[in-house]
Amino acid sequence: MLHSLVPPAPNTPCQPALWKYADVHPYLMQSGQLITAEEAVRRVLILENPGLRGQSAITQSLYAGLQVILPGEVAPSHRHTQSALRFVVEGHGAYTAVDGERTPMKPGDFIITPSWTWHDHGHAGRVEADAPVVWLDGLDIPMLRFFDAGFAESGGAASQTVTRAEGLSYQRYGANMLPVRYDAPFGQTSPIFSYPYERTREALHALETRADIDAWDGAKLRYVNPATGGSPMPTMATFMQRLPAGFEGKPYRQTDGAVFSVVEGSGSVTITRNEQVQTFEFGPRDHFVIPSWHTAQLRSAQGCVLFSFSDRPVHQALGIHREERLS
Ligand code: GTQ
Numbered sequence: 001m002l003h004s005l006v007p008p009a010p011n012t013p014c015q016p017a018l019w020k021y022a023d024v025h026p027y028l029m030q031s032g033q034l035i036t037a038e039e040a041v042r043r044v045l046i047l048e049n050p051g052l053r054g055q056s057a058i059t060q061s062l063y064a065g066l067q068v069i070l071p072g073e074v075a076p077s078h079r080h081t082q083s084a085l086r087f088v089v090e091g092h093g094a095y096t097a098v099d100g101e102r103t104p105m106k107p108g109d110f111i112i113t114p115s116w117t118w119h120d121h122g123h124a125g126r127v128e129a130d131a132p133v134v135w136l137d138g139l140d141i142p143m144l145r146f147f148d149a150g151f152a153e154s155g156g157a158a159s160q161t162v163t164r165a166e167g168l169s170y171q172r173y174g175a176n177m178l179p180v181r182y183d184a185p186f187g188q189t190s191p192i193f194s195y196p197y198e199r200t201r202e203a204l205h206a207l208e209t210r211a212d213i214d215a216w217d218g219a220k221l222r223y224v225n226p227a228t229g230g231s232p233m234p235t236m237a238t239f240m241q242r243l244p245a246g247f248e249g250k251p252y253r254q255t256d257g258a259v260f261s262v263v264e265g266s267g268s269v270t271i272t273r274n275e276q277v278q279t280f281e282f283g284p285r286d287h288f289v290i291p292s293w294h295t296a297q298l299r300s301a302q303g304c305v306l307f308s309f310s311d312r313p314v315h316q317a318l319g320i321h322r323e324e325r326l327s
Pocket of ligand 1: 044065067080137
């Protein structure tokens with residue numbers, strides 16, 4: 001047994017995979033006809049890794065899905081110990097409420113649902129916003145299953161009572177300042193629960209045009225909990241990167257398998273493990289996964305913006321994170 005117990009390198013069953021939005025979109029719209037958000041509680045198409053069938057997992061530790069909400073719908077209030085991130089893929093007019101505060105969901109926004117906080121999602125259904133809203137859900141579901149630490153409760157009312165003004169947490173915690181008596185309202189999770197794309201985009205654009213570009217990552221930033229400098233959630237790290245037009249990235253590999261959502265532009269990723277080589281061409285709203293210790297190489301003729309998340313903070317907390325930047 002020894003070689004399989006302590007393999008020379010990670011030997012994950014997780015496979016590289018790509019979900020083209022054009023293929024997924026008709027199923028999302030069909031799901032909207034088959035069941036309401038209220039009945040489903042969460043109406044989501046799970047992005048299941050082909051190497052992890054039946055596990056609702058995109059990597060060994062992470063879950064990903066595309067959630068859809070139609071104008072006028074509510075995905076009712078509940079809470080669970082699993083942490084969630086939302087990355088808005090398309091549409092306007094929806095909101096997420098966390099712990100009494102609502103935040104609008106706009107394409108490219110990164111939104112957090114901290115562990116054990118009440119949350120519901122809704123769509124105002126205004127005429128000018130009369131279209132479905134779709135977002136990527138990233139949760140640590142398989143990780144909490146592994147630890148047998150998952151609890152959940154459903155709320156009484158469909159929508160929780162709003163107790164704070166919209167955007168208040170961003171003003172309180174998101175201006176590079178913190179309250180003098182900082183109270184860590186969500187424990188180890190960031191007190192900012194929406195990181196608007198507007199600001200991320202502006203920062204990356206400036207870095208692309210005015211700074212040196214990293215040969216592996218392009219211009220890549222990680223989202224932070226402003227109170228700790230660490231990841232926004234204890235179990236998941238999130239990133240946004242911009243590859244300039246003509247970018248030919250150098251290959252790298254890391255122990256944290258990562259899930260990507262393409263925000264703007266197009267490009268390709270070549271993923272290699274032993275003799276297996278796969279290249280995925282991607283465009284806006286496509287999703288792909290790079291498994292642990294697979295070598296990845298990013299390219300973009302036109303330039304692109306990529307959101308990604310992984311379980312890196314757990315690897316780092318356990319002292320087992322490894323990364324190799326190859327030439
Ligand atoms: O929005 O709370 O995709 O509880 C899976 C489980 C979303 C959510 C998912 C969930 C949620």
